[in-house]
Amino acid sequence: MSGYDIKRTLKSLTWLIGSPSSGSLYPILRTLLHEELATVEIVPGVDRPPRKIYSITDAGRQALQEWLDQSVVANTPLKGFVMRLLLADRFSTASLAAHLQQRRDQVAGQRASLQEMAVGLEGGTGLGQNLALGYGLALAGAELTWLDGALGELSRQAMSDKEAGRGSTASTA
C-alpha cells in the first residue's frame, strides 16, 4: 500500500485503534525503509500524482511476528488488543485462543475491581460515580460476553478440526 492508502484504511478504523496523522505516518515509513523492514516502488499514476507503494520484506514479517508474540504480557491497552485481532490470521489457533483468554482475564479483573468500588460506595453516593461505574460495568460485561463467545467458537472449531483428522497441536494450549 501507499502511505495515503494506509491512512485511508486506518481512518475507517479510528474508533477502534485510532489513526496516525501524516506527520507521524510518513516519517515512520521512512524509518521502515531504513531498517529494511519494507521496500518502495514508485508507481507513476496516469492522470494522478505518482504513488509510493510500500511492501513488507521478510525481515519486516519477522519483526511483525516478534511483536505479535512478544507483547502478550502486560496490561495491553484496547488498541493493542484490536490490532492483534486484526492480524489474527498470523496466529495459530492456540495462540489466538491464548490472546483472547488473556484479554478475558484482564477485563474480568477490571470488572471485579469496578464491582468492588460499587459495593464500597453503595447507596446514595454521587450520581456521577454511579453512572460511570454502571457504564464501566456494562462495557466490561459486554466485552466478556463477546470474548467467551469467541473462545467457545475457537474451541469448537479446534474440536472439529481434530475429528476431521487434521489435528495440529491446538485444542487447549
Add this chain to the structure above:
Amino acid sequence: MSGYDIKRTLKSLTWLIGSPSSGSLYPILRTLLHEELATVEIVPGVDRPPRKIYSITDAGRQALQEWLDQSVVANTPLKGFVMRLLLADRFSTASLAAHLQQRRDQVAGQRASLQEMAVGLEGGTGLGQNLALGYGLALAGAELTWLDGALGELSRQAMSDKEAGRGSTASTA
C-alpha cells in the same frame, strides 16, 4: 486532595480514563496554582511526610464548568465522555441528557459504519477483519443499550419530577 491522593484515585479508574504519571501531574498542579484555579495548604503529617492539600477556587470551579459546557461538540473520545459522566452532578438533568444523547449519536454512527464495512467484505474475508468487526459491533451495541437505558431512566425521572410539581425546565431538551 494532595497530588498523591489524586494519583491514587485516578489509578483505580485507569481502565476507563487512564491516569497521569507524577511527571505530568505535579507540573499541572503547579500550573493550576499559577492560574489561581487552585490553592494549597501544607499539612505537616504526624509520623509521615508533609502533604500539600489542594483546593479548587471559585475561578477553578468556573473554569471546570466552562469545560463541561463547552466541549460537548466534536468526536469526544471515550475518556472525555467518562470524565463528564463522573462529574454528572454538575449538570442539569437536561444537559446531562443532551450529553448522553450526543454520545449515543456518535456511537450509533460508528456502529453503522462498522456494519457497512462488514457488509462490504461479506463472505470469506480474513479471520482478522471479521473478528475485529464483530468485536467492535458488540462493544458499540452494548454501549448503545446502556445509553438508551440511562436516557430512559433520566426521562422517567424528569416526568416524575414534573408530576410532583417540582418541574424545572427539563424533560425533552
Add this chain to the structure above:
DNA sequence: ACACTCATGTAAGCTGTTACATGATTAA
C-alpha cells in the same frame, strides 16, 4: 476562480512518559 480529493512530505511545538533524585517511615 475556488475548492476539493489525491499524494507526499517538513518543522515546530505540545503532551506525556520514563527514569531519576530526595527523604522519611515501617516491615522482613
Add this chain to the structure above:
DNA sequence: TTAATCATGTAACAGCTTACATGAGTGT
C-alpha cells in the same frame, strides 16, 4: 539492611499533532 509505601518533584526524551508547503487533477 533491604525493600516497600508515602510524598514530592525534575530532566531528558519519545511520540504525536498541528499547521504548513508542494503540486497535479477534477468538479462547480
